[in-house]
Every structure is written in structure tokens, then in C-alpha cells.
Amino acid sequence: MVVTCILATVDVFIPSEVAQRAGRDAWLSVLIAVVIGYSMFRLTLMLCSLFPNHTLAGFNRLLLGKYLGGVVTMIYILAFLVISTIALVEFAIIIPTAFKPGSSIYLWDFTLLLPALYVASLGISIPARMNELLLPLGLLILLIVVVFNIPYINLKEYLPVLANGYLPPLVGAYTMGGKLGHSLLYFVIFPLIEHKDKLIALGNKLTPLLILALWAGTLAIAIFGPALTGMMIFPALEMIRNIDIGFITRLDALMMMVWYMGFLIFIAAFSYGAAVLTRDLFNLKGYRLVLWFYGLVILVIANFRIINVPLIRTMFLNPLSSMVYILALVIPLLLLIVAKLRGYPKEVGES
């Protein structure tokens, strides 16, 4: 599921950003970024497996005490909300920009938010199960896009390697890696997962898949060249618009569908995360009411000011990535150290 979240959002804006920064070496950025993402994943799991029956809110309290733990949890709740909000804003921007400039933003907000919240309100198992089908479907469409684009792909565009030194791919990876930090989600859903031991193996299996999928995203560079890809806002969309085989043309709507589904799962997952954390923080009975309330909050924030494409693109660069790095790398690392200091694995083993 985390992979879907990543694919959906990463393939939208990122190839363009990465192309701007890393140019022909974007494929290297992918590798580095995945390494970063994978380390976040392992770190998250390490921390979570110390407390198999607690969500983040639970073990924060255990580790940091009632108040400090509560504050840290609050930060995460806010972050989850921000991430969902940004996803919503992104979506509400993509559609009018690329498909329907004349429509109200609220319409798109609602078409995304309502089903997402509904899905989340059924419990996380529903989106997770749906995702078992959505992920292959998404990958299949990605594959179709690539296959149909084969005549235009020129892998030589990736050459020469490291034309401008080592910095560009690293900067690109920094941007991209931030988007891979969605293993944050495990902080919430970990207690609910049935086969906790298989998770790492699953992650290992999915990682090459993720690399391939992200590479597919950077194929835009092989098709359009780095300069043009950097000029485009949605290279992935351009890839699908580039298809023109017989009567198969202009499959924009297909891409729109894939994005929609990705964003939907994404928002469902993160708003669920925020709601469940809140529930655990305040020991509430259910999370549904909180969820719908957060839905409202997300909607309001998303329309708080007129948000335009340039703003979103700036957001995507450093601020957001840095936030994710702090949340998925720095804080967990600190928590992990605290846990080790307090000798947590043992205690859990005994109880």
C-alpha cells in the first residue's frame, strides 16, 4: 500500500523536478532515493517491532512520558494532516490544469475526499485489501504506457553518465527520497498487521519493483530529453499523451484514473493515520467521527488560500522533503535510541 502511495504522488510531479536538477542522471537519483526510502522503512519497522501492540501514540507515551510523548504524537498527527492536505491540493491542481480548467476546485476536492474518507471509515483493512488489486492495476497501466512508448524511447538520452558531476543526482535523490518516506504509515497500522514477520521480506520484494516503477517515471527523459522534461509540469501525463498507435490515442483519462486511485488510497491511509493517532492519544472510543472532522479540516486547509502550481512545486522541493526526513528518519532514530537506552525489547518480550 505504501508503494501505491509513493507511486501515485511521486510519478506526478517528481520526474520533472528531478529532471530539472539531475538531468540525464535521474535514473541514478532513483537508486539513491530508494536506498534512502528503504532505510526509512527498516528504521520504522525496527521501532515498531519493539512495540507490536502500540501505535505511535502508544509508544511515544511509553518512551517519552505523557507530555513530551503527547507533543511528539501531535506533531505526527499534524504531519499526517499536512501530507493528506497536500495530496488533496495536488490533485485539485492536476485535474484543472491538465484536464478541466473550467471546473470548480471544490468539485475535485469532493470527488477525491468523500470516497477516500468513506473508504478509510470502513477500517484500514478495506483500503489495504483494495490496494492488493489497485497496485497491480496501476503497475499494469504504467507498463502499458511504457510499452506503447517504446518506439519513442531513446535510452541514449541517459548518456553521458554524471556529465555534471555527482551533485545533481544527489540533489534529485534528496527531493525524491522525501516522497518515499511514507513508511511513516506503519507507525499507525503496525499493530493491525497480521504477519508482522513477513513485512521485511515483503518490503525487500517490493523494493526492486519500486525501482522499476520509478524508472518508468524517469523514462520521460528518455522520450522527451532532459530539457523538455524539466519544462513539463507532468511528464508522466505527457508520456501517456505521447501514445498514438492506431486508434489508441489521448489516453489522458486513463492516467487521470490511476492518479485518482493512488491519491484516494493515499488520502484514505493518511487521514486514517491521523484519526487513529488522535484516538490513541486521547483514548477516544472510535475514530470515525475524528476522521470526518479531519476531512473537514483538510478541505478547509486545502482551500485556505488560492494555491497554485508554482507554490506546490516549491513545496515539493525542500520543505516537504525535509519534513519527511525529520519525521521518518530523525525522530524515529531518536526514539529508537531512547528505547534502546531503556532496554525496551526485553521488557516487551517478558510481558
Added chain:
Amino acid sequence: MSRPRFLTLLLIVSLLLGGCTERREMNETNFVLGALFDYDAEKDKYEMYTQVAVSEAFSKMQSGGQLQETYLIYRGEADTVYGAVRDAARNSARRLFWSHCDVYVMGKDLAQKGILPFLDFAHRDHELRSTAYIFVSDIPREKLLSIKDGQEKVPLMALKRLVLLGPKRHGETIPKRVIEVWKDQSMENPVYLVPMLSMKQPETRAVEEKTKFEMAGAAVFREDKMVGRLSPQETRGYLFVSGQIKNAVFPLQVHGKKIAVELIGSKAKIIPHIEDGNVAFRIEVKPQFNFGENDQPLNLENQAFDKAAENAFNGAVEQEIRKSIEQAQQLKADYFNLAREVQLADNKLWQQIRNQWAEEIFPDLSIEVMVQSQLLRTGLLIETNLKGGRAEGE
């Protein structure tokens, strides 16, 4: 919340907000199927002409007599390209819908002024197809729009087929999509070709013949401006180098006899030679051909003749390529994109010479052309003779 209630909610919301979407009825729309963009130097205005389908003519359900018109022409002019497009809306009672337009013709005046405004508009607007084909036309615009191709209900639609067929029939044109021009245009030292559209006036002898489109030759663009023209042969030379040519017919003179051979495929390799900062190129082309026609009694079992034919063919192809290279060097237009080959071969050197490439290095570049053709088949006949006599083997 139960699903029926939820779906109802979704429904209500969508209906309330549905009013905000752009929903269009198909029969309130004009489908643009081909467009001509041009620039009027006297008025300093961009012009746009579109051919719009009369959709009733495309439906099988016609009641009554045959419709007279299958297409309509709309015209707009303004200071910008988009303005010109929108200008036409004043005359069109139905919204002009661009997503199905596959053919964009640039007038010669516009091409010389610069097509960037068009490219930008075509790519920025989500409605226009970036996979549409682009042409440069030297036909006067009034004439262009009145040429009727009997096969297509909207004449400009014929251009797409015409250009796609080109490399497969004569190799004197090169299909180019808007997105490809956009890509070429975004490279370093952008120089590229766009197919040239001209017209063929009817011979007076043939009574029924009408004016037709002719797709041959290419326009050379530097950045977004047209800087020169390639003759059909020079265009074909480029196609040989880029390996895009599929099929063409070449008349040859072998041993004093006229024959025609049919090219059936060709491979090309561009090999840069870099020594001490000096760049040279060798272009290897390996075409394959069949015998297409013999004018004289001839026995093709004769190996020597086949060899001679191969040599003659080599010569013909080499000459076309050379001409094309000469033209390129004369125009200082590296449309073969040899610059990229240098970059791939030696990036450091490229960083040093990139600024001198177009003006200084390329025009005097030494380019060696090697053609190695191969005779594959002779067609269904092995020998041609007259009066039952046996053709002397040569």
C-alpha cells in the same frame, strides 16, 4: 454510514457541483481536423485558418440528399496565436474543439518569423494534441485551403497520411510530430527539419486532374525559425543518415543501361573520430535493394552486373547524402545532430567546444560517407529479352 446513503450523498454533491464542470454536448461542437497558422507581416498579426468537420456528413444516418459541404473553414487573426484561435470563436456558433486535430500547417511567413508562439500554445493548452503532425507550407494560404483531396472529407486530414506514407514510398519527406519539434527545439544548438508541403498544379492535358498536395522536401529550422530548405533529394539524404528511410525507387545507369532499383531498407551508423581535439565523422550507410525494372534485354544471373548495380547504387546514395551534408554545412545547421555524438563520445571535449560548434566547427567538419549496398532480390523475373532472343550476359 451505509453505502446507499453514502452514494446518495456523493450523488447530491456531484450534482450540485456538477454544474461547475465543463460538460459539453457533442453536437454543440465543431471538430477541428486541420489548421493552418500563418503570420501576416503587413498587419503584424497571426492568422489562423481551420478546417472543421460538418459532423452530419460523417454519420451514416443521413436522411435526404447528399450533403453539399463536408467541411467548413473558420478564420481568426490577432496579435498572438492563441488570440487568433479564439478570434475565430466570434464566427463559430459551436465551440471549436481541438483535440482531434492531427494536422498543423505552418505558413512560410510564420516559419520564418518563428514558430515558438505556436509550439508553446500547442503544448500549454491541454486540449491540443501534441502527437499531431506539423508541416511548413509554401503554398499561398488561400490556395492551400481550397485544395480538395477527393478521398478525405476534410482535405487537410490527408496530410497526415501523406507524410506517414512518405518514408515508405519515396523517402523525400520526414514525419514530425509537434512534441518532437518541441523536443528538438529544447536541445542545445537546436536545428531540426520539418516536412515541407507544396502543391502540384494540374497538367493542362488531363482534364479531370485537380490541384493536389505534394509532400517532398523539408524546411530547416534553427531554434524556432526557418533558415533554409532542403530539396527532396537532400531530405532523402538526411533520412539515409538517420536510418528512417524504408522504401524508395532509384533510377540508375549501369553499363549504359537504364534500370530502376527499389530500396527496401537501410541502416546507418555515425562514427565520430576524435583525435587531439579534432573531430571527424564517418557515416556508414548499408542499404538493401531489389531490382525493380530493366529497360533493356538483360540477364540478371550475371554477377558482374549485380556488382555494378550495387556500385551504381552506392554512388547514387552517397551523392544524396553528400549533398545533404553540404547543404547542412552551408546553412551551418547541424540537423544530423552530430553534436550529440560528440558529447556522447567525449564529454570533456564537448564542454570545451560547445560554443564554437555551430559557427566554426560544424561547417568545416570532415565527414566521410561510406555506402555499402546489398542486392537482395531480383523480383519475379530473372531475365528480360525481346523477340525470343537470348539476352547477352554482360
Added chain:
Amino acid sequence: MLKRYLKNFVVEKIMESGNQPQRPKAPVAPDLNRVMDALRQRFGSTGDLVLRKILAGNGTIPVLVVYLENMADPKTINESIIAKLQEAPVALLANSKILAHAVLPVSKVVLTGDLVKAVDGILYGKTAIFLSGSDRAIVAETSGWEKRSIQPPETETNIQGPQEGFVEAISVNITQIRRRIRDSQLRFDNLHLGTRTNTALSVAYIEGLADPGIVAEVKKRVQAIRIDGIQSAQSVMEFIKDQRLTPFSTLLKTERPAKVVACLLEGRVAIFVDGTPFVIVAPVTFAMMLQEGDDYYFSFYFGSFLRWLTLFAFTATLVLPSLYTAITTHHWEMMPTPLALSIAGSREGVPFPLLVEVLAMELTFELLREAGVRLPKAVGPAVSIAGALVIGQAAVQAGLISPVVVVLVAFTGIASFAIPSYDATLAFRLLRFPLIILSFAIGILGLVAGLIVIWAHMASLTSFGVPYLAPFTPVQVKDLKDTLFRVPTWAMVTRPQTIPSLDPDRLGKVQSHQEEDER
């Protein structure tokens, strides 16, 4: 996690269902006149109650024989009860027990001291025999009324499968299953339902195969039903569904014994309801809607092809009209140019917006379809053909409707007929309409939004704790062998894993003889 959910669920439901209230008992009086009074009091002046007083044992001991005319078989009563009673020696009339066991050559005899039970028996066509001086009544099996003979099923026709269908009589239906599963482990647990109709119900399962939890749950839910009358399998289903509000049928009704047998062999539970030719099967997954039909009786290649065809038919029924609406109102660029022009041309002069057009045609089709069902058989085909011709052709010619829509609606209609399970189409036929409206309003995103909501809803459905979309959401690879594909019988190694079963292996184990039956 799923298991946890399931457990909670089952516990909840068990808590919900209370105990069956005890019905008041009435003792059987030894005095026949009091018995007659009591019976008259219960039955009133109904005309079909027969109270026959005879003197048995050479005219010494009065015996009361009670039955309902037409419900009981007069021949059996004459020959096996009245005649035998009259001939019986006095010695054997000492008490009801001896009488029942020594005198009456009737297949099934029950002794009861409860008048209410005797009355129940009478209502089922049995004969109650009251011996003077005995406080126990003999209820002898004499039911015999006119039943429909076994005929091919009407709603689930097939080509090469068994042609027998269920009938209204529960006894006949149970026999049909027994005849196909000759296993002593096959259980029929009989129940009665409806305070007034007192309908016979039977819960069937194979012991040692079906999950005892599910069997208990089924019984519990059935017994929890409080209603005066049960007339159809549907009303039982509506009571025992997991989620009562969903439009999807999370239980299956079938008319074909062969299918019930197959389900029993998969460890499912069947519920027979008297008076209806449909048998309920539980638990059920959506994939089962793909399974019926002929696929088990054809070559497995074609069987698998049929599965995909059915899947396509489902999709087409649900999505096609809305997809057309979405594309022709929002996404014209997706269409090939000639098609777009052709559709635009055919819509030329049509006065209504596309939504009205599509909805009107869909409604018309539904009307025609229902009319075809209601009309007498002789008129039905004529009306549907005339209707289709007139409405289709004339509407197009009059310029009211564009021909493409007619093609589309016809195609959707045909697709919905191709779905073997009639029940399964109903939800889809209904949901089509909101989807059309959504796609008209928002385009393909609206369609996808609607589909996702439907999908999420379906994924949240359970049928006796089994996820409704089981082999697909969540994905269970092993079960795909009998859902997306129909693998050869010898390759169907395991029973569906979604259905909890005590014996997951189909082949080569103890009960292998069962496998020959249907699959």
C-alpha cells in the same frame, strides 16, 4: 486481522440472537370428547378438518383419527390407519405406544403428549390418532398432497448439466440432495419458522466438512427470526444477511440441486425453505456469481472462457452506459476521430442532453424486460420484440434518440442476460443509474469515484464472516483456480480457502467418492 474481525463479529451476533420463546404446551386429555373440543377450539369451524371417531378392537375402544382433508393422503389413512385400527385386536390397544408400534403400518410415527405438537403435525398433513384413555397422541406420517413434479429449473437453465430443478415441496428437495450425496455425514436439521405459516425449514451441511461455527451461526440466525409468515427464500435471506442494508446479495438462491450439492461439498451450508423452489446457500462470495452456469459441464478451457465472459458481462452491465456517458460528455479526445465524428453526427438534431437519452433508454429497456416477464407466455415474446423494434427503430427515426445509444443499451441488456445468476444482476442493474449520473456530472473521475465506493462497500461486506469479494479482495491465489479460471477437476486440489472448512483437501482423501458427484 481478518480473523479477529471475524471473531468479534460472530460473538456479537451470538449475543444478539436470544432464545426461542417456549410455546405454551397443552396436555393431551385421555377423554376423546375433551380432545375434540380442544381441537375444535383451535381449528374453529374450518371445513377441511376431519374428526373421525372409530371404534377399534372389534368395536370396543373408541379412537379419534384427525387429519386435514387434501393435506393427508386418503389412501394411506384408509388402508394403513383406519382399516388396521378396526381390525386390531384389543390386546394391542392397551396404550398408544403398543398401538403405534404394533398396529400401524405407517412409515413414521411420533408419540406426543402435547396437543400443540399434534396440531402442528396435522397442519403438515399428518394424521393424529387419539386413543381413548391414553394421554399421548400418535402422529402418523400420512402427508400427501399435490406437488409439482420435478422440472428443469426456470431461472437457471443450462445445457449439459443435470436438468432437475427444485420444487416447492421441501421433502422432494431434500430427497434430491440426498440422492446426490450418499454420505451418512450429510445432515438436515429441521426447524419451523413463522408463528402463523409454521413453515418447515431445513439447514443442510456435511458434518466434518462444514465449519461448525458457521453451521451454528446459521441456525442461530434462522431461529432468531420472529415473523408471522415466511413465504419465500428471499425473506429468510433478508433476515440472516450479515449487512442487511446492502443491495448486493450476500447469500445465494438457487434452483439447481447440482449447485447446492457442489456448495455443500465446498463446506457451505444450505437452507431449504418449504414452499419455494429456491434453496439458500451460505456463506457466499461474489466469485460464486461467476461460477454457475455450464462451466463445470464443458471442457475446462471453455469453462474458463465462460468465467471471463461472465466477468466481462458484469463489468459491461455496470460500467458500459456510464463509460459511454463519461466519454461522450467529457473525454472526446479519447475516441478515435472517425468514431467521434460519427457519434457527433448521429447526435445531430437529437433534442435531449445525453443524460436524458441514456437514462430514458435504460429505463425503457428495464420496462420492456419486466413486461416480458409479466406477460402471458404467448404474448411475451411478441411484446418484447415489438417493443424493441418500435422503440428502438422508431425513436431513432424520429430523431429522439441517437442510434449509438440504442446499440449501447441493447448491448448492456444482453450482457446482463448473459450473467448466469439472476440475483447477482439486480444490484448492478440498480447501481448503473447513479453511476450514469455521476459520470455525466464529473466524467470518468465520477465513474471511478462511484466504482471505488461500490468496491469499498463490497469489500467491506461479509457473508457469515467470509469476505464477500474473497478471492479478489483480499487476493487469495489458490482460490483463483475456481474463480477466474475453471481448472480441470483433477486439479481442484483444495476447497475454496475463503470458506472455513474442516477438510480442505478435495482429492485423494477419505471422502473421495463424493467428488465423483458433481465436480
